[in-house]
Amino acid sequence: MSCLRLTLLGPFALATAAGAPIRIDTRKARALLAVLAMANSRPLARERLASLLWSRGSTRQSLASLSQALYSLRRALGEAAPALVVSAETVALAMDRVSVDALELEAAASEGGAAGWRRNLALYAGPFLDDLSIDTEDGYREWRQQERARLEAIATGAGTALMNAWEHAPDEADPALVDRLLQIDPYNEPATRVKMRCLALEGRSAAAIEALEAMTARLEEDLAVAPSEASLGLAEEIRSGSLAPRAGAVARGVPSGRSATGPLVAIAVTCVLLLSVLLLRDPLPRPDSIxxxxxxxxxxxxxxxxxxxxxxxxxxxxxxxxxSLHVLSRESGRLVPVGGEARTAASHVLEGRVRAVDEGWTINLWITELSTGREVWAERFEGSAGDPRLLRDEIVAELGERIGIALRPAADLPATTLTDAAMPAYLRALARLHSGTPEGNAEAMAALEELAQAHPAAPEPAAALALAYERIAFGADAHARAAGLHWREGYLLLKWQLARTEADHPGLLAARARLALRRLDHAEAEILARQALASESAHVAALEVLAESLALTGDTGEARRLATRAVLLSPSAPAGGYTAIALATFAEGDLAAAADAVAMALDGTASPSPRLLALAAAIRGLGPDAPRARAAFADLVAASESRPFGAWRLGDITYTNPRAATWSRPTGTDAAQLIRFADPAVDALLRSGLARAAGEAASTAPARSTPLEGGEIEELLMNARIVGRPSWLARQSWSQIRTASGHLEQRGPLGPLPAAREGRSRIVDSRLCDRWTWRDSDLESCQLVVRTGLPGTLAMIGEIGVFPFVAPD
Known part of the structure; x- marks a missing residue:
């Protein structure tokens, strides 16, 4: 007897046989259970499952992630855990213990006959795994799409067979099942004809004709075809009165002849139409509720x-x-499945259709209210294809008037110097950039570089390029490989792009804020993020940076509020927001809430940041499960290990073996440098958790000291030579010499000064700022200088990491 009920058609759900829901915390663990269920007791190789759901990491990391997901599944299943049949090589789900609606749908289809068709259509509650997209995993996405198409075809085929039977016996038709088939397949003519017959038999001939007209419009607009002769013939039957209503049904079609009540009916119809016009003229809800x-x-x-x-x-x-509308992020619009909009907390959906006609564009737009399914606004716009911005501004003005809000004047926005002819190329590149794939990022980078070169003062391509370069520098290694660059080249390109574009575009401000956060300059990160939000109040990246900075400096309540807003704005790409929530709740001492937030963040990204992985390891290290803590720290190590590859050259320095030069296994102390809480007690807790996760004694984590002041830095480092110590980022030796006047020389294959052997140093506030030349531009990066707690050792903490060195005599 089955002890579990698994629902895969529509939203994912798991319950006991008694109906009690079972919660599975992470998206990938739910996807894993779905994959095992659809295998129908067949054992699946561990390597296959790991590559399907954790393809971005190394094989070791992917298998470790699979083991962790299986562990969480066992815990969630409780007494039903024996349904998971796990061996050293394979994993399976014992189907004698689990009932699955998708498999039942397949079985019902094989039964045939009206009863089987009815059961099949009744089982189809929605698209397969409707709320379980993981678009960062290509293999899983393809598998889900194939299963979705296959199961939808089964339901459509059974439903069409049922409609064909009901068309000859409409009295047996179930209107709810007819509507369900039309939801699955809006172009299904047999279902439309059954609906028309049912409405006509109820005396609602006008509604029956409207059903055909709606179907005709869909077919012509979407497929450029006309309805079949059978559908058109049925409409003629209804219009002529040949299809008489059932006995007792009240005819509600348009009367064919005159009667004494004719004028009254006309007046009533006129009143209804006038009321409809007045209702449609009402504005949309208040802007703050949209x-x-x-x-x-x-x-x-x-x-x-x-x-x-x-x-x-x-x-x-x-x-x-x-x-100033509350608009969810681009990623949400792209990744949230159709029918799953309500889970984003959206109130309305804006959709559109763009067509090129001669030398112009035609754009049809419509807004649907999700709570009612009512189309509350629709408009058609036409204009020249020469400058799409004119059409964009016309649409914004129309919506602003319709909603009843005052628009900021276009003059208040950052000026653009993109020509009319350049806009289509920019929009295409923008779409590729937001596709979420390494290949799309590389393609966008190539197109945007051409645009930026042709229009060096334009902030839009510069901001988009900064994001593409940042992904190469600090994102998954696949971004660097797709672009044919090393991650440090991505960093240099990012610095170069920011240096040559001074515009206060929100995207550029957010990129600068993220770099400030990387060098632990929380005050500067906060200033830049607030400037970005002043220009674009719903800029998700700026909200995430500001929330993370506030969490680390102690304003945890405001951090959680901002991070929650970021998650709501970007529900399909929530990793940054959940990371900030995890930092805030960790600082508040709520480790359970921090662990939940970390799990959500890890579930929402294919390339977790080192800071997120370090926090996950620290939380696990503070818990009772030592194996899970070690596995979490191994994820951090594996993510670091995958970064260097190939031979590369930066400036006048060639690295023939970047792995030997740029990587070694991080210790718990190394990982602790990624996160710095202002509260010493919270900081000590973090370092203790990381030490335990790394298998080190917690007492070996040295106390964190405060950064040196500007005077101390000048006294120690100016007119002095320092020698680097082997570290996580730089295994080979390096050294720097600074003169009293600020001249800087660096020796060794890799050090804090990237891509150059010479530069200039200065002290700004309490930071050591090094300047160097790359691509004929002066670039600068500022670093904290701290005592590490190890005798005679200090460290520079900058945008590319931590570089320890021996204190000069």
Whole structure:
């Protein structure tokens, strides 16, 4: 007898046989259970499962992640855990203990006959794993899409067979099942005809004709085809009165002849129409109550998907800047499945269709209210394809008037020097950048570099390029490989781009804020993030940086509020927001809440940041489960180990073996340098957890000292030579000499000064700032100088990491 009920059609759900829900914390653990269930008791190789759901890490890391997911599944299943059949090589789910709706749907289809077709259609509650997309995993995404299409085809086939039977016996039809099939397949004509017959038999001939007209519009607009002769013939039967209503049904069609009540009916109809017009003229809800999800626009004839999607991205940004609307992130519009919008807390969805006509564009837009499913606004816009911004501004103005809000004048926004001809290329690149794939990032980078070179003062391509370079520098290694660059080259390109573009564009400000956070300059990170939010109040990256900075400096309540807003704005890419929530709750001493937030953050990204992995290891290290703590620290090690590759050259320095030069296994003390809490007690707790996770005695973690002041830095480092110590980032020796006047020389293959052997140093406030030349531009990076707690050892903490060195005599 089954002890578990697993629902895969529609939203994922797991319950006991008695109906008690079972919670599985992480998205990938739920996906793992679904994959095992669809295998129908067949054992699956561990390597296959690991590559399907954890493809971005090394094999060792992927298998470790699989083991951790299996562990969490066993804990969630409790007494039903024996349903998981695990060996050293394979994993399976014992189907005698589990009932699965998707497998039952397949079985019902094989039964045949009206009873089987009914059961099949009743089982189809929605698209397969509707709320369980993991678009960062290509293998899983493809598997889910194939299963979804297969199961939908089974339901559609059974439903169509049932409709064909009901068309000859409409009295047996179940209206709910008819509507369900039309939800699955809106173009299903047999279902439409059954619906028409049912409505006509109820005396609702006008509604029956409206059903066909709606189907006709869908077929013509989406598929460019006309309804079948059978559907058109049925409509004629209904209009002519040949299809008489059932006995007792009240005819509600348009009367064919005159009667004494005719004028009254006409007056009533006129009143209803007038009332409808007045209702449709009512404004949308107040702007502060609207949470708008912007879907990627559909591309019609003469239009590419990238260009239509890029236009939607640009429009969403403009709505935030000028209308101050609460618009969810671009990633949410792209990744949230159709039908899953309500789970984003969105109130309305904006969709569109873009078509190229002669020398212009035609754009159809509509907004749907999610709570009612009612289309509350629709408009058609036409304009020249020469400058899509004119159409964008017209749409923003129309929406602003419709909603009843005052728009910020366009003059208040950062000026752009992109030409009309350059805008389509920029919009296509924007779509590729937000595709979420390393290949898309590399393609966008190449296109944006051409645009930035042609328009060096334009902030839009510069901000987009900064994001592409930042992913190469600090994102998953796949981004660097797809671009054919080393991660340090991505860092240098990022610095170079920021140095040559001075505009206060919110994307550029957010990139500078993230770099400030990396060098632990929380005050500067906060200033830059607030400047970005002043320009674009719903800028997710700026919200995440500000929340993380406040969490580390002790304002945990405000940090959680801002981070929660970031998650709500970007529910399909929530890792940054959940990381900030985890830091805030860790600082408050709530380790259980911090662990939950970390799990959500890890579940929401394919390339977790080192800071997130270090926090996860620290939390596990403070818990009772030593194996899980070691596995969490191993994830951090594996993520670091995968970074260096290939031979590369930066400036005049060639590295023939970057792995030997740039990586060694981090210790708990090394990992502790990634996060620095202002509260010494919280900081000590973090370091203790990391030491335990790394298998080190907690007492070996040296006390953290405060950064040196500017005078101390000058006295120690100016007119002195320092020698680097082997570290996590630099195994080979390096040294630096600074003169009293600030001249800097660096020797060795890799040190704090990237891509150069000479530079200039200065002290700004309490930071050591080094300047060097790259691509004919002066670049600068400022670092904290701290005592490490080890005798005679200090360290520089900068944007690319931590570099310990021996204190000069």
């Amino acid at each position: 949470r708008l999800l912007v879907r990627p626009f559909h591309a019609d004839s003469g239009m590419t998907e990238d260009l239509a999607t890029g236009f939607a991205d640009d429009l969403a940004t403009e709505l935030v800047r000028r209308a």
